[in-house]
Structure formats: C-alpha cells, structure tokens
Amino acid sequence: MPDNESKPAQARHIDALRDIVYQCNRCAQCLDFSTIGQAVKCPAYRGRPFESYASRGKFTLARALVDGVLDYDADLAERIYSCTECRGCAQNCFKYLDTTAIFTAMKEDLAERDLIPAPYAEALEGEAGLDETHNVYRAPHAERLAWLADRRRVDRPAETAFFVGCSSAYARQNMAIDTANTLERLGVDWTILSDEWCCGHPYLAAGETEKARQSLEHTIAQYEKLGVKRVVFNCPGCLKTFKHDAPKVLGRRLSFEPVHILEEIAYLAEKGELTFKPVAPKITVTYHDSCTLGRWLGIYEAPRQVLRHIPGVALREMPRNRGNAYCCGAGGLIRYAYTDISDRAGVERLREAEDTGADVLLTSCPACLMQFQQTRNKLRSHIRVMDITELIWRQVDLPGGPE
Amino acid sequence: MTTLLESLTAVCGAERVSDKLVDRICYTRDCGPSPGGIPDYIVRPTSTEEVARVLKIARERQTPVFIWGRSTTFIGNGIRQGCILLALDMMNKIEKIDLDNKVVVVQPGAVWHAVDVELNKLGWELAVPGPGGMFSCTVGGSVAYNAVPHGLAGYGMTGDNVVGLEVVLPDGAVIHTGSGSNFAAGNQHFERYSNGPDLTGLFIGSCGTLGVITKVIFRIRRMPPAEAFAFYGFDTYPQAVDAAHAIQRQDAATHLVGLFGGPKPAGYEQYDGFLHVIVRDAHAAAQERLRVAQAVCESFGGHPLDSTATRRYWTEHMYSWLRNMPPDFYYGNRPFMCPEVAGFLPTEAVKDAIAYLRNDAIEHAEEFKRYDIRIKCYDVYFSRNAAFLWIDTLYPELDPEAWKYGLALRSRYTDELCRRYMSPGGILQAIAPEVMTKLGPTFELLKLLKRSLDPHYLLNPGVLYLQPEAEATPEVSHA
Numbered sequence: 001m002p003d004n005e006s007k008p009a010q011a012r013h014i015d016a017l018r019d020i021v022y023q024c025n026r027c028a029q030c031l032d033f034s035t036i037g038q039a040v041k042c043p044a045y046r047g048r049p050f051e052s053y054a055s056r057g058k059f060t061l062a063r064a065l066v067d068g069v070l071d072y073d074a075d076l077a078e079r080i081y082s083c084t085e086c087r088g089c090a091q092n093c094f095k096y097l098d099t100t101a102i103f104t105a106m107k108e109d110l111a112e113r114d115l116i117p118a119p120y121a122e123a124l125e126g127e128a129g130l131d132e133t134h135n136v137y138r139a140p141h142a143e144r145l146a147w148l149a150d151r152r153r154v155d156r157p158a159e160t161a162f163f164v165g166c167s168s169a170y171a172r173q174n175m176a177i178d179t180a181n182t183l184e185r186l187g188v189d190w191t192i193l194s195d196e197w198c199c200g201h202p203y204l205a206a207g208e209t210e211k212a213r214q215s216l217e218h219t220i221a222q223y224e225k226l227g228v229k230r231v232v233f234n235c236p237g238c239l240k241t242f243k244h245d246a247p248k249v250l251g252r253r254l255s256f257e258p259v260h261i262l263e264e265i266a267y268l269a270e271k272g273e274l275t276f277k278p279v280a281p282k283i284t285v286t287y288h289d290s291c292t293l294g295r296w297l298g299i300y301e302a303p304r305q306v307l308r309h310i311p312g313v314a315l316r317e318m319p320r321n322r323g324n325a326y327c328c329g330a331g332g333l334i335r336y337a338y339t340d341i342s343d344r345a346g347v348e349r350l351r352e353a354e355d356t357g358a359d360v361l362l363t364s365c366p367a368c369l370m371q372f373q374q375t376r377n378k379l380r381s382h383i384r385v386m387d388i389t390e391l392i393w394r395q396v397d398l399p400g401g402p403e
Numbered sequence: 404m405t406t407l408l409e410s411l412t413a414v415c416g417a418e419r420v421s422d423k424l425v426d427r428i429c430y431t432r433d434c435g436p437s438p439g440g441i442p443d444y445i446v447r448p449t450s451t452e453e454v455a456r457v458l459k460i461a462r463e464r465q466t467p468v469f470i471w472g473r474s475t476t477f478i479g480n481g482i483r484q485g486c487i488l489l490a491l492d493m494m495n496k497i498e499k500i501d502l503d504n505k506v507v508v509v510q511p512g513a514v515w516h517a518v519d520v521e522l523n524k525l526g527w528e529l530a531v532p533g534p535g536g537m538f539s540c541t542v543g544g545s546v547a548y549n550a551v552p553h554g555l556a557g558y559g560m561t562g563d564n565v566v567g568l569e570v571v572l573p574d575g576a577v578i579h580t581g582s583g584s585n586f587a588a589g590n591q592h593f594e595r596y597s598n599g600p601d602l603t604g605l606f607i608g609s610c611g612t613l614g615v616i617t618k619v620i621f622r623i624r625r626m627p628p629a630e631a632f633a634f635y636g637f638d639t640y641p642q643a644v645d646a647a648h649a650i651q652r653q654d655a656a657t658h659l660v661g662l663f664g665g666p667k668p669a670g671y672e673q674y675d676g677f678l679h680v681i682v683r684d685a686h687a688a689a690q691e692r693l694r695v696a697q698a699v700c701e702s703f704g705g706h707p708l709d710s711t712a713t714r715r716y717w718t719e720h721m722y723s724w725l726r727n728m729p730p731d732f733y734y735g736n737r738p739f740m741c742p743e744v745a746g747f748l749p750t751e752a753v754k755d756a757i758a759y760l761r762n763d764a765i766e767h768a769e770e771f772k773r774y775d776i777r778i779k780c781y782d783v784y785f786s787r788n789a790a791f792l793w794i795d796t797l798y799p800e801l802d803p804e805a806w807k808y809g810l811a812l813r814s815r816y817t818d819e820l821c822r823r824y825m826s827p828g829g830i831l832q833a834i835a836p837e838v839m840t841k842l843g844p845t846f847e848l849l850k851l852l853k854r855s856l857d858p859h860y861l862l863n864p865g866v867l868y869l870q871p872e873a874e875a876t877p878e879v880s881h882a
Contacts, residue, residue: 022738022800026434028473028539035538038495038517049419049447049493050426057429064428075425092538096731 012072013105014065021062021102023095030055030089030099033324041088043327044079044334046348047341052079055089055099062102072106077115080106082338084331084345085205086291091323107207119336120206134197134215137170144196147173148180158191161228161256163219163242165235166198167366175366178393179234179261185398186268190232193222199238204245205333213249216241223256230257232264234389236292236299236365237331244296260293262364265392266302269309276395279312286316286358287388288349288372289325290365303364303388310395316356326352328363330371346375353383360384362391407464411446411487414456419447419493430471430488434536436740436798436806437479437833442469442488449493451569451577451617458615458862459575461487467864470611472512472544475536477743478813481832481866491543494617497521504593506566507623511543511616518542522623530564530622532658537720543616548829549608551745551791553720554658554681555784556651560828562607567592569618570606573857580606583620592620605852610831611863613856629689632713633680633697635705636668640676641754646703647678647785648750655696656785657683658717660725663757664764664781665795668726671708678705679713679725725782738800741779742813744834745793746825753783753790756820760794763816774798774805776812791828792820835868 014021031054033039040046044053051057058079064070083103090099110116116124124130128138135144145154147169162183168176183190197219200212223231233239242258268274285307293299300322307315320326329345350372353361361376361383363369372385405413411420421427422444432439443466448454461468467486474480482488495512500522507529509518515533522528534540534550544550546568550561558564567581569590578584580603583592595603606614637643640663650656658681662668668677680696682689697707716724723732748756760781764771779795794816798809810833817837821827830838839846853860853869860870 019738019801025741026432026474027536028475031473031539032514032517034514034516035520037520038497038514050421050445051429052426060429060431061425070424070428073425075423079425094730 012065012109014062014102014109017062017102017105018066020097021059021066023097024056024059024063025095026056026059027094028056029092029094033088033320033326035092036319036324039320039326041091041326043084043086043329043345044082044338044341047338047344048082053082058083058103058106059099062106065106072110072113072115074115076106077110077117080110081117081120081206081332082334082341084291084327084329084334084342086327086331087295088291088327091295104204104207107205108209109207111207116206117337120333123333123336124202124206124208124211130198130202131211135166135170136198136202137166139170144169145192145194147176148192153190153192154194155226156191157226158189159227159229160188160190161223161226161231162190162192163199163231163233163238164192164196165233165238165366167370168234169196172366172369172387175234175369175387175389178387178389179232182261182265182389182393182396183232185396186264186274191226191228193219195222199241200245200249201237201241202333204241204249209249212241212245216246216250220246220250220254228256230259232259232261234261234366236260236290236297237367240292240296260297260299260302260364261389262293262302262306263299266305269306274309275397276310276392277397279310279395282312282314283360284314284316284358285360285362285391286318286353286356287321288318288328288353288361288363288368289322290363290368291325291327291331293364294325295323303362306388306392307362310391313391316358318352318356320352328368328371330367342371343375346371347379350375350379350381350383354381358383360386362386362388364388407460407466407487408444410460410464411444411457414453414460415446415448419449421445427488430474430490431482433474433476433478433480433831435477435479435833436742436800436809439480439482440484440486442482442484442486445488445490447490447493451571454489454491454571454615454617455575455577457487457489458571458573461861462574462859465859465861467861469863470547470615472541472547473514473536473539475540475544476548476829476831477741478829478831479833481863483864489615491615492541495541498618500525500527500623502527505623506592506620508592508618508620509542510618511541513542514538515540515542515545523626526626527623528626530624531558531561532720534561535722542619542621546607546619547609547611547616548831551784551828553784554660554717555786555791556659557654557657557787559787562604564622565603565607565619566595566622567620568603568606568616570614571617572614573862577617578602578614581620608829610829610866612853612867612869614862627683627685627689629684629686630717631682631689631693632710632717633693633700634708634710634713635678635680635700636671636674636708637676637678637703637705638674640757642703642705643676643678644750644753646700646705647783647790649699649703650680650696651750651785651788653695653699654787655682655692655699656680657692659785660716661753661783661785662725662780663753663783664760665778666726666728666732668708668712669728674706677708679716681713681717722780722782739777739797740800740806740809741795741797742809742833743793743795744813744816744820745791746820746827747786747789747791748820748824748826750785750788750790752824753792755823756792756825757781759819759823760816770808774802774808776805776809792825830867832866832868835866839868
C-alpha cells in the first residue's frame with residue numbers, strides 16, 4: 001500500500017479558482033475528439049496514459065488540492081508541466097471551462113515551491129538561459145537580428161513593427177527573412193527592435209509570471225517609444241502571449257494591435273490587392289492548424305483563404321482539422337523534459353498528414369515547423385514540410401519578389 | 404514473494420500500472436455526487452488475456468477489482484479504497500465492421516460516438532443512438548450499465564441490440580455468448596439467441612459484477628435517408644402523455660421525448676407539457692409517420708411549435724436544446740451536482756409520477772429554497788411501449804448541507820417511485836440498496852448467481868448490493 005496519502009494544504013493560486021475547479025462535472029468530453037472518430041485529444045494523456053495527465057484528471061488533482069487531500073510534489077509537477085498547452089481539452093468542454101487557467105494557476109504554485117522540472121529551470125535560469133540571453137536557444141542576445149541584412153528599419157519610428165520571436169530569430173531564420181521580405185514587398189512602413197526580448201511565453205509556461213511581465217514590459221516600452229500601432233507576428237505563440245496573456249499579466253490594455261502576418265495577407269488577397277503566381281508543377285498540400293493560432297486565437301480560415309488564392313495549390317484536409325486538430329507535440333515546454341510525449345504526438349500527426357496523400361505539410365508556427373521537420377527526418381518521410389509564409393513569399397506576385 | 408505491484412507490472416508493464424497517489428486519486432468517482440474510495444493500483448490492460456491474468460492475480464491475492472470505462476454515470480461507481488482499478492479505455496479498437504452480418508465488433512473501451520462516426524463514414528450507424536454521455540462514454544460501459552439511448556422509442560434499449568459478448572469471468576475464464584459461444588466453429592458472432600440460455604442478457608446491466616466485458620458485438624443499420632421533426636406544447640401535461648401514448652400505439656415516432664418539469668422551453672412558458680417528435684425513415688414513410696404524429700398531437704390539443712429545437716437536440720445530442728437553450732444553460736457558471744433518479748414505468752403511470760413529483764416540490768418548497776435546489780427536468784423518453792422517466796435536481800456542490808439533502812432526496816424518490824412502478828434501467832452502488840431489495844426472489848437469484856461466479860465478492864463488490872449486507876457498504880475516504 002503506497003504511503004504519503006495526504007498532506008495539509010496551504011493558500012495557493014489554485015485556491016482562488018476553487019469555484020471553477022468545482023465546475024468540472026467529469027463528463028470526459030475533454031478526453032476525445034469522438035466527433036471525428038476514435039481519437040484522444042491530449043498528447044500527454046496519449047503518451048503517459050493515466051487520467052492524471054489529461055484535463056479531467058488535472059481537474060481532479062486541482063480539486064484534491066483545494067480540498068486539502070493532496071499537496072504539490074514532483075509527481076504532480078510532472079502531470080502539470082507535461083501539458084503541451086494545445087487547448088484541445090477546452091474544445092467542446094461541456095461547461096466551456098477555461099481549462100488552461102487551472103493549469104496555469106497550478107504552475108504558478110509549483111514555481112513558487114521550486115518544483116519546476118529541472119530541464120525547464122535550466123532553460124530559464126541556467127547558464128545562457130532565458131534570464132541571461134532573453135531567448136530560449138542559449139544564443140547571444142546580440143545575434144538576434146543576425147539574419148537581417150538591411151538594417152535601415154531597425155529601431156526607427158513606424159506604425160507597424162515586426163516582432164521576430166526567438167525561433168525565427170535563431171532557429172528558423174528563413175521564416176524571419178520571408179516575413180520581413182513579405183512586409184517589404186507589400187509596401188508596409190515597418191520597424192524592428194534591436195533589443196527585442198523573448199515574448200515571455202516560456203516563463204508563463206513555467207509559471208514564472210513575474211519574469212514574463214518583465215520581459216513583456218521591456219519590449220512594449222520600446223514599441224510605445226517608437227509610436228507603434230500594430231505589431232506583426234509570424235509566431236502564433238508570441239502573438240498569443242501579447243494578445244491573450246499580456247493584458248492579464250500587465251493589468252492593462254496594449255497601446256498597439258497584435259496581428260498575425262497571415263491575417264494581413266488573407267485580407268489583401270480577399271480584397272484582390274494581392275495576387276500569386278501559379279505553382280508549377282501543381283502540388284497538393286495539407287495544412288496543420290497550429291494549436292495556438294487555431295484554438296487559442298481562433299484563426300482557422302486565413303491560411304485557407306490564402307491557399308485558395310494561390311493557383312496550382314490543392315488543399316487536402318486532415319481528418320482532424322481546425323478546432324479538432326491534433327497537437328504536433330511541441331507546445332508548452334515539453335520538448336525540454338518530456339520528449340517521449342512530444343515525439344509520439346509528432347509522429348502521429350505527421351502520419352495523419354501523410355495519409356492525406358499531400359506532397360507538402362504546411363504549418364504556420366515555428367515550433368510546429370521544427371517539430372515536423374525533425375519528425376520527418378526521423379521517419380524518412382516523403383512529405384515535405386514548409387511554413388506557409390515560405391510558400392507565400394515564393395508565390396507572391398509583386399515587383400521585387402523572388403523569381 | 405512478489406508484491407501485488409510486481410505481479411500486476413509483470414502482466415501490463417510498468418508504464419500501464421501505477422500505485423502513485425497522483426494517478427490513483429483520478430479514478431475515484433463518476434459524474435455524480437457520490438464519493439468513491441481511492442484505489443491502490445491502476446492497471447490498464449490492452450488485451451483480453453491481460454484482463455484474465457489480472458483477475459487471476461486478484462483472486463490469488465483476494466483483492467477487489469473495480470472496472471473503469473470512462474465512469475460517466477451519475478449514480479456512484481462504488482469504488483472502494485484498497486482495490487485494483489481495471490481501466491479498460493486502452494482496449495478501444497473497432498475490430499471489425501461486418502456489413503454482411505450487420506454487426507460491429509468493438510473492444511469495450513471504444514468511445515460510443517467514435518464508433519458511430521466510423522460507421523457513418525460508410526453510411527451506417529449503431530443500432531441505437533448513444534446514451535447521454537455518448538461523446539465520451541465507452542461501448543463496454545454502456546452495455547454493462549444498460550444505458551438508455553437518446554430518444555429511445557423505436558430502436559429499443561442498448562441491450563436489445565447486443566448480438567454477443569466476450570466476457571472474462573471472475574476466475575479468469577474467457578467465455579463468449581450467443582452464436583459466438585460455439586467454440587468448435589471459431590466463436591462466430593451473428594445471432595444472440597442461440598446455443599442455450601441468453602447469457603448475453605445476464606451481463607447486460609450487471610455493471611461488471613459478474614464478469615468483465617472485453618468485446619461487444621453490436622447491431623448496426625444503414626442510416627435512414629430522411630429525418631423529420633415536430634415539437635408540440637400542451638395546455639396540460641396529461642394531454643401530452645395521452646398524445647405520446649397514441650403515437651406509441653401507431654409507431655408514428657422513431658424517438659419521442661416529453662418535458663413535464665423544470666424550465667420550460669424558451670418562449671413557450673404558457674404550456675404545461677411538451678413533446679419532441681423525431682422520425683427517421685425512408686422519405687415517404689418519414690413524412691407519413693410525421694403526419695400521423697402531428698395529427699395525434701393536435702387531436703389532444705397540442706399546439707405546433709418551432710421544431711428547430713428538436714432538430715438541434717437531435718443533431719447535437721445536447722439535452723439543453725430540448726428547451727431551446729445552449730448546453731451551459733442548466734448549470735450556468737456555478738458548481739452544481741446532479742444526483743439523477745431514473746427508471747422505466749408504464750406510459751399511463753407518467754401522469755401519476757409527474758403529479759407526485761410536482762406535489763413533492765410544493766410540499767418541500769421551503770427546503771428546496773433553503774438549499775437552493777433547482778429542478779433541472781422531469782423528462783421522459785417514451786420507449787416502444789413504456790416510458791423512461793428521469794428526474795434531475797441540481798444542488799450547490801459547495802454547500803455540504805445541500806449536498807447531503809440532495810443525496811437523501813435521491814434515495815427518497817428512488818424508493819417511492821420503485822414502490823409504485825419504477826424499474827431503473829441502469830443500477831449502480833448509490834441506488835442499489837433501494838432498488839435491489841425490492842426484487843424479492845429475483846434478488847435472491849441474482850445473489851446466488853453472484854456467489855456462484857464470484858464467491859469471494861471481488862469483482863465490483865457492492866455495486867449491485869449482491870453480497871451480504873455487512874460487506875456491501877463501501878469505505879469512503881475522499882468526498
């Protein structure tokens with residue numbers, strides 16, 4: 001018989017959400033996408049199959065915490081931090097509960113008790129970690145704009161800014177270049193910060209809300225100084241942090257509008273102000289809805305609208321698409337500590353893409369892109385993996401575009 | 404000597420066995436308000452063989468085993484502290500869609516609606532709609548619990564459409580039922596009523612007390628080409644019951660749902676009773692049956708209402724649409740619990756039952772007010788020849804006194820209605836004492852069967868109140 005059955009509870013962030021915790025009626029609709037077939041929603045539950053890894057189980061744990069029959073420990077931390085933050089559990093929640101708010105509160109409690117899993121803590125606080133370099137790739141901060149050849153736009157006043165984000169800046173610089181070039185060709189008067197810091201999402205994913213606040217404040221102060229009214233992102237995670245989290249973390253509204261580059265392009269394409277060259281030979285693509293761009297930000301149609309305007313491109317949907325899309329497995333911070341969960345989700349989703357018969361798997365998020373590229377290589381898959389901005393940049397029909 | 408954990412791990416592997424509190428505490432209770440005990444071990448088998456080996460180990464160690472599908476019931480799964488929790492949700496494969504024999508063969512952990520969706524892709528469907536928890540409940544659990552399908556009426560009960568089962572008995576033996584029991588012919592499942600007594604029926608509604616269902620062979624049908632809907636309001640609820648009775652006699656509805664208490668459908672507060680009529684059939688037949696149902700309703704003074712609510716209910720299978728409201732309507736943003744009372748009764752008895760419930764709410768109005776108790780519904784699924792009444796009352800979960808009152812009221816309603824005429828479809832630990840003790844010699848036979856198959860009362864003990872009374876009350880450690 002296992003020991004350590006119960007410990008006394010203390011006042012915690014989760015206690016403030018007691019009423020929400022109790023609202024879960026345990027219907028289990030957070031476990032499956034049964035409206036499209038036999039399909040588990042949660043990558044963590046798929047990878048470590050006990051309910052404690054899934055949303056219903058986490059609500060049970062939260063309830064046990066507020067009831068005082070359980071306390072935080074390393075086992076509980078593993079269940080909470082292995083969440084990819086895909087928000088699949090909130091999709092179709094019978095009671096429309098903000099499931100991730102509960103998980104965030106538990107992360108904040110865990111962080112305050114020094115129970116952040118060691119690989120996460122190392123990525124944040126270790127040598128060349130986020131605290132020091134302001135990026136999650138342990139790269140020198142001074143190299144954040146190393147990809148940018150033409151420096152004329154750096155730190156100049158403009159109404160539109162391009163927030164690069166860590167992944168574009170250091171790990172997938174082609175995405176940064178494609179986005180910047182697209183803005184240039186669209187004739188946008190834009191600016192970019194030489195001292196841009198990480199959006200703060202990794203801090204929030206770890207429960208380090210105060211550090212996230214500092215990171216956000218640092219970048220936002222510079223935008224305010226330059227008179228920025230609109231910030232363009234190519235990373236849904238960064239966009240979500242500014243659009244969804246920042247007002248809560250900072251306790252105020254932002255002075256600018258955060259938008260995704262795809263929304264801009266879709267808008268212009270729909271108005272007929274942007275046209276595309278045909279893709280030759282024709283290709284069939286499938287589109288992976290990034291969890292953040294989709295379930296968090298509700299942007300499902302913009303990428304599809306853009307694809308409809310590119311001649312020679314046929315879209316073939318995966319069975320799980322839009323709000324029902326399965327996570328690629330790279331969300332949250334799980335690649336640092338729970339690679340088995342992450343890898344399993346990546347393989348499952350890539351196989352689903354392959355099964356459509358598409359030539360190319362498109363996505364719109366650097367984390368998804370990297371995950372699929374790695375998975376593709378591991379599986380020696382035939383399917384090509386590409387960020388949608390790359391396809392757009394290749395096909396956009398404007399003077400100065402690529403041949 | 405190996406420990407129990409080591410023995411279980413030897414069967415399922417370390418990754419599918421847990422003795423950690425953080426895992427165990429997630430397998431304690433169902434959707435209802437009854438508390439459950441915390442199991443000692445969670446075991447997640449992936450095959451019939453593993454289930455059989457786990458049951459043999461449990462028998463050797465004299466350790467109780469509780470079975471877990473998704474635990475989406477509302478009347479207490481009865482899980483006890485110190486048990487092995489056998490979670491079957493990894494056994495979720497659709498093994499065969501057999502269009503020739505019009506059956507689907509599924510493992511017990513397959514989610515009901517997921518199976519239906521796979522069939523729908525071929526133009527077929529399960530022979531009955533799923534129960535209330537169809538989006539997340541399992542097929543095995545629905546059969547074991549004898550769950551009542553949405554809308555009921557023409558398609559019958561869940562159990563009516565089970566062609567055969569594979570079951571692991573408490574001693575670890577694996578049996579098949581119906582035509583599938585012909586071992587010499589390779590256990591082919593195509594007819595239930597064959598090879599002797601109907602053993603399939605023995606396990607339907609037994610709630611895992613007699614064996615663990617490891618495979619379900621279920622009837623399927625082509626999806627009918629047409630669906631038609633009607634919605635009627637009645638000045639008095641007996642008129643609605645009379646209309647339902649007449650519709651039943653003429654088989655005019657595929658599904659028939661009556662609303663007799665709780666909030667009234669938005670915009671129709673002037674009426675006292677309501678009927679939702681759903682017809683599924685070939686095009687001409689659907690229109691003809693709908694016409695008959697409409698004529699019947701109007702002959703009993705029914706007022707035709709906008710049937711969009713009916714269509715939405717049927718399309719989304721969300722109860723709230725019966726009242727033309729979205730799914731969060733019943734609970735709002737407050738923590739409420741719902742100790743359900745439900746069961747079958749003769750159609751004519753619906754009038755008496757509704758009168759009893761309405762009077763009871765008036766007599767106890769002060770208590771209802773004190774505990775902020777809300778009547779969610781007195782609703783009825785009419786079957787082919789009878790009625791399935793369910794009474795949902797909502798209690799503020801955070802008020803311990805209201806919670807206690809709610810559980811007591813559930814017992815009182817169950818007891819009173821069972822004394823008059825009610826026979827519950829699914830029975831679990833929280834209502835078993837009120838129901839089973841009214842069964843007389845049948846209760847004795849069921850106890851004998853339990854004792855014969857599970858002499859040490861190790862499988863779902865206490866769930867159907869089938870063992871000596873002293874052992875039937877579960878220990879509770881987590882409210």
